[in-house]
Amino acid sequence: MTFLIIIIIFCIKTLKGDVDLLIFHTGCVHARYDEVFDPKVEKYYGGIDRLAYLVKTAREQHKAGKGPAVLYFEPGDFFIGSIWYSVHSYHGVAKVLNQLEPDAFNVGASEFDAEVLKNFSKLVKFPIVSTNMIFHDKEELKKRIKPSIIKIIDGVKVGIVGYLLPEVTLWGENADIEVIDIVPVLSQECRRLRFEEDVKVIIALGHGSFDSDRLIAYAVDYINVIVGSGSGTFLWNDVPPDREIPEDSYPAKVTRRDGSLVLILHAFQFLKYIGKINLRFTDEGRIKGFFGSPILLDSKISQDPKMTELVEELRKDVITSDQKILSTSSVFLDGTSCYYDECNFGNMIADAIVEYRATQYQGRGWTDAAVVLVNSGSITTNINTPINNKKIYYGDVLRALPFADQLFIVEIKGSDLVFILEISTTGLNRGSPIEFLFTAGLKVMFDFESRFGRRVKLIKVRCAECDVPEYFSLEPDKHYKVILTSYLLRGGGGYTIIRDVIWNPVPVGETDTDATIQYLEKVKYVIPEVGGRFIPYDKRLDKRKPISFGSRFNFDCYCFLLMLMSFVTS
Incomplete structure (x- = not known):
């Protein structure tokens, strides 16, 4: 009326x-x-x-x-x-x-x-x-x-x-x-x-x-x-x-x-x-x-x-660029799963970013930043290489990673990294403004059936500045060098907390899109896989009543218990 x-x-x-x-x-x-x-x-x-x-x-x-x-x-x-x-x-x-x-x-x-x-x-x-x-x-x-x-x-x-x-x-x-x-x-x-x-x-x-x-x-x-x-x-x-x-x-x-x-x-x-x-x-x-x-x-x-x-x-000109061949693969590059789980396309992108930084690095060991966090929303589509005669085209990557976010190296305290990954789990809820994160350099044990604050059970972090890359249990008080996109650094995807907990942001000098393109041009055949980065939690490991954190003040205690669990079960 x-x-x-x-x-x-x-x-x-x-x-x-x-x-x-x-x-x-x-x-x-x-x-x-x-x-x-x-x-x-x-x-x-x-x-x-x-x-x-x-x-x-x-x-x-x-x-x-x-x-x-x-x-x-x-x-x-x-x-x-x-x-x-x-x-x-x-x-x-x-x-x-x-x-x-x-x-x-x-x-x-x-x-x-x-x-x-x-x-x-x-x-x-x-x-x-x-x-x-x-x-x-x-x-x-x-x-x-x-x-x-x-x-x-x-x-x-x-x-x-x-x-x-x-x-x-x-x-x-x-x-x-x-x-x-x-x-x-x-x-x-x-x-x-x-x-x-x-x-x-x-x-x-x-x-x-x-x-x-x-x-x-x-x-x-x-x-x-x-x-x-x-x-x-x-x-x-x-x-x-x-x-x-x-x-x-x-x-x-x-x-x-x-x-x-x-x-x-x-x-x-x-x-x-x-x-x-x-x-x-x-x-x-x-x-x-x-x-x-x-x-x-x-x-x-x-x-x-x-x-x-x-x-x-x-x-x-779009068609001309679209038809340029970057690499080949017999594997379907699944970006959709990145919204709720580990995905092979996301793994490849994160690995490409690590590889790009490693080629720049001039210090001791193989790199200074072995960990990458990228928001799932940066991937907009899959790449179906099997129906493309196993070809990965330039246009495929530009469509899948169209936002071309600048990459930055930052320092994040271990306990804050735990909280960021805990926030990531809320992205599994339909309609949530939080975007799930895909990673490189981390092995994370999640219990998705638990309520928020109790989902991250164990984290192992790949070493940087070491001669042989290995995974070690996360140390709550240690500052880790992590590569992030500018979108996450600005607090995008629901991660406003990142603006408050990072230290010393330094530009890498490249975007996630360009790092991926350079990686594919260099590696002429890719077989990205799923496995080992996000590990389902085995409840048989839980011998005691789980302890959750309700505020920032007991993060360190929480992370210490994670490390203790890791020591007992390793």
Whole structure:
């Protein structure tokens, strides 16, 4: 009934001073230009040409006087995440977005690179915003990336700001860019827009999480709408059109203490949906009415022929790269199992990272970092070599490891490593935000039937800086050198604890994707296997009542008992 009333309100002639807007927005696109076939339902989803059709059609209707003014936003993470970006980099992004002509582009985590941003900004014809970034000694970036922009629509000034959650960036990852606290700088800029520029409507483009967007909506005055990305959040009203489970209604609503309303918009990820909402504002910038819903980009949505032509042009180089042979194998490379258990593809990737570091190492022994932790979400697909004539293609690896996370060596105390692995077990629960970890250099005995805090029963760690690699029982007080991806180091995959317990992060100088590619080019035949890294717990070894840890204060005691068990059973 409420939805019907809102539609009726929008059918009434616009009152003097009111402004109507139609907003389109995406989630984390991650360079997914082409439509994707889902074999489970035998349907195609996504495609940048479907997005182009919807935006261009709405803009043409507005020009013809048949619809409201249109704003199309990219809130962040358009870069990195597919073979299309691996092949075409930011050049391909610029070509695609110059055709789409977003009204504003916000800098997300995948765009967080000073040199790439500088070059990208020279190629594009649309504004880039970021309110909480400081560009040190980068005058070109200061000129091209603005803290805010203003658009005038039907005589009303609309301000657009942008922000990136500091937690999704990494200290030392890019010394030329500093990401500062959001709320103070955003509050200052919104106040300036409101009182110095007489801006009536303020829209914030944010890259972080749905929860952080809610906090910002409460904390920052004068924002009317937040268009978010970064968490893959799905918002919907009533029954969803596909398998996604909504986290909240679309739009999500926040009412501040002064009674003003803030709308929060998210549109899932990978261009499976595009967000669409109609808004009406008073001449003083208050939200008067709204209705809308994300649109499922399936075959029912037409494709823009001009954009399809560009995608086909980009596809030529993708196919060429796709066909380059890296290695051979008779083994199916299973990445799916990494989400809940040891998997042979994950083992191979972790071993490739260890091998890459070992070839760099110049000190005593064979390496300085014999342990690797990688989040399961870094693998997006399997590689079916048996049906590919035993060939592993370059394109196979780029599709399976599209995010290309930088590698870092860190130091982790043994007791903290126990806790990280304990957290990893919670990723087995359906719907958990925690990603299971696959490893190299560890043998871990798990009891998955036990409750959290009692699952890790035994850990053995491969030695580094030794002449012959061997496994020894974990020492709680010892600091181990571990190779992590930048994603985990930033606290991604649910591992915010990592940001607090690691020491001395040092970049390896390569990504997980490139380390794997170099390994496959070197080893012309691979036989990755499963076995020995995650060991099911034998309850016959449990001679006493198990002891769990409920806080960080008794970790050392817990780990000591693990070592004692190891000594007794070895």
